[in-house]
Amino acid sequence: MNNEERKVLSYLSEELGYGGNILSMVNAMGKKYGNTYYPNVYNAIMGLEKKGVVSIIKEGNNRLVRLALDNPFSIYYIGEAESMKASGTDIGSEIANALLELALGFDIITICILRYKEYIKIGRMEILIVAGSHDQDGKLAAAISSVESMHNSKIDQIVLTPLELSSMLEGNELNRIKELIGDKSIFYNSEGFWEIVRKYKLDGNRINQERFPEKLTRAQLAYNYNRFGYALYEDIESGTKIALEDVIFLMSASEEARIRYGAIVLLYKNCSRLNTSYLYYLFKRHDELGTLKGMLESLKDFYISRDWQGIEMLVKTIQDKKPRIYDKNLIKKYIEQYC
Numbered sequence: 001m002n003n004e005e006r007k008v009l010s011y012l013s014e015e016l017g018y019g020g021n022i023l024s025m026v027n028a029m030g031k032k033y034g035n036t037y038y039p040n041v042y043n044a045i046m047g048l049e050k051k052g053v054v055s056i057i058k059e060g061n062n063r064l065v066r067l068a069l070d071n072p073f074s075i076y077y078i079g080e081a082e083s084m085k086a087s088g089t090d091i092g093s094e095i096a097n098a099l100l101e102l103a104l105g106f107d108i109i110t111i112c113i114l115r116y117k118e119y120i121k122i123g124r125m126e127i128l129i130v131a132g133s134h135d136q137d138g139k140l141a142a143a144i145s146s147v148e149s150m151h152n153s154k155i156d157q158i159v160l161t162p163l164e165l166s167s168m169l170e171g172n173e174l175n176r177i178k179e180l181i182g183d184k185s186i187f188y189n190s191e192g193f194w195e196i197v198r199k200y201k202l203d204g205n206r207i208n209q210e211r212f213p214e215k216l217t218r219a220q221l222a223y224n225y226n227r228f229g230y231a232l233y234e235d236i237e238s239g240t241k242i243a244l245e246d247v248i249f250l251m252s253a254s255e256e257a258r259i260r261y262g263a264i265v266l267l268y269k270n271c272s273r274l275n276t277s278y279l280y281y282l283f284k285r286h287d288e289l290g291t292l293k294g295m296l297e298s299l300k301d302f303y304i305s306r307d308w309q310g311i312e313m314l315v316k317t318i319q320d321k322k323p324r325i326y327d328k329n330l331i332k333k334y335i336e337q338y339c
Contacts, residue, residue, distance in 0.1 A: 001080060004044035007033055009081035012054070012067050014182045015204035016169075016197055019054075019065035053077045069198040079190040091116075091125065096187075098147045099127070103188040106140050107132040109162065109196070111188040114180040124154040126180065126285070127187070130196060131159055137277060141317045156285040159277040166200035168243070168278070169207050175243040176282070179212050216242070216250055221259075225251060229269045230262045230338055244270055249282040252291055257330075264295050264326065265334050268302055276314045294324030298331055 001009075011029050012019050019025045022042055030036040045065055048054045055068040068074045091099075091113070103111055114126040129140070137159055144155050158177065160168070168177045182204075186193050196202070213220070222232070223239040224247045242250075244266070251263035267274070283292040296315050303311065 001077060002044070002047075004040045005048055005077075006081050006084060007036070008041060008044045008048060009053075009078050010085055012065070013078060013082060013085070014184075016181070016202050016207065017067035017069060017194075018204040020205070021062040021064055025065060048077070051077070067194075069194060075191055075194045075198075078194055082186045082190040085185050091120075092151075095125075095147065095151050095153060098151065099187060102140065102143055102147070105143070106136050109189060110186060110192040112181075112184040112193065113187050115183045116185055118183075124156060124285070126156050127158070128165075128177070128180070128184070129157055129159045130162055130165055130193070133161060134159065134277060138313055138317045141280070145320075156281060158281040160275075162196045162200065164275060164277075165196065166202060168275075169202055171243075173241045173243045174212060175246060175278070176212055177278075178207055181207075212246070213240075221247070221250055225259075225262055225266060228266050230265050232258065232262075243278075244273065245275055245279040245282055248279065249286070249288075252283075252288070252295065253286075258334075261326070261330055261334050262338075264299060264331055265338050267295060268299055268335055269339055271303065271311060276311070280314060280317065289318045290321040291324045293318045293321050294326055297323050298326040298328055301328070302331070302335060 007029060008019075008025070011025060011032065014032075020028075022045060023038070025045075026036055026038050026041050029041065045054060045056070049056055051073060052068055052071045053074045055066050057064045057066065067078060099111060102108065109130045109132060111130075112128040114128055116125070119126050131140075140159065141157070144157055147153070148155055160177075165177070168175055169181065219237060220239045220242070222234050223236055224242045226232075226234075226236050227241070228244055228247060248263045248266050251259050251266070254260045254263075279292065280289075283289050293315060296311055299311075
């Protein structure tokens with residue numbers, strides 16, 4: 001595999017296998033990797049097509065390039081490109097070995113390091129862990145916490161099942177995963193990652209990789225908490241749909257009590273549909289796990305036992321954090337008013 005083929009495969013990896021037409025690929029690759037020339041990219045694509053690694057589909061006047069994931073050679077070649085990319089994430093041998101031990105010790109399918117160059121500058125690592133289930137989430141979080149302490153590092157993990165990853169990437173709500181997945185390095189089991197892409201027919205062409213707003217306007221936030229059942233007396237205009245967990249986190253940081261306590265109302269109303277692992281990640285990456293624990297514990301007396309059992313594991317996961325204190329009488333008032 002020559003350097004141009006490797007660049008093409010790296011680009012296709014970032015787009016989850018969908019390259020679009022060749023000219024658009026050349027332009028996008030030039031922005032990402034520097035000097036990129038049409039003849040070189042064209043020849044690389046033709047070479048990869050002959051090997052069965054990519055397929056070229058004609059749509060009108062366009063020739064669209066995709067990874068041919070049904071061909072085992074395709075997964076092998078993309079794995080080679082991923083290995084080269086992963087070698088550029090110098091996370092250190094000790095942390096690398098610790099992560100590898102986690103991968104082998106838990107029901108983990110694949111691990112991706114997300115947006116490494118950006119987050120390593122502030123001493124953090126963002127990792128996506130795709131696991132077979134959430135049965136070991138608590139033990140996994142404790143193991144990662146131990147790695148953080150041992151190596152004086154910050155690791156913000158998102159633990160998802162393959163189905164959850166598929167739903168978050170292809171759903172119509174904006175979330176952090178859509179934004180981060182394009183800048184990934186597969187640390188563990190590239191074949192496992194691409195098998196998920198193949199099985200669930202994930203396609204970069206269908207994934208809105210719009211960057212998550214640095215700061216949501218009040219109107220954007222209001223539109224979204226109204227969608228999830230917290231309807232204040234406000235004029236609402238349609239806007240960008242944001243994932244429930246992101247809305248709860250953003251509301252929890254508000255200076256307005258009715259918005260801040262509204263986050264607890266949404267936790268109460270939507271407990272059965274929460275992705276608790278993603279919620280944990282959002283609060284952890286902002287060092288606000290104590291806030292999340294306080295919100296959850298303040299609701300214990302309001303949940304019916306069945307719903308509380310689903311939340312209790314998350315509370316136990318953050319048991320070493322001091323909870324933020326909330327007024328239970330005020331919570332009761334808001335729940336009675338909005339539920």
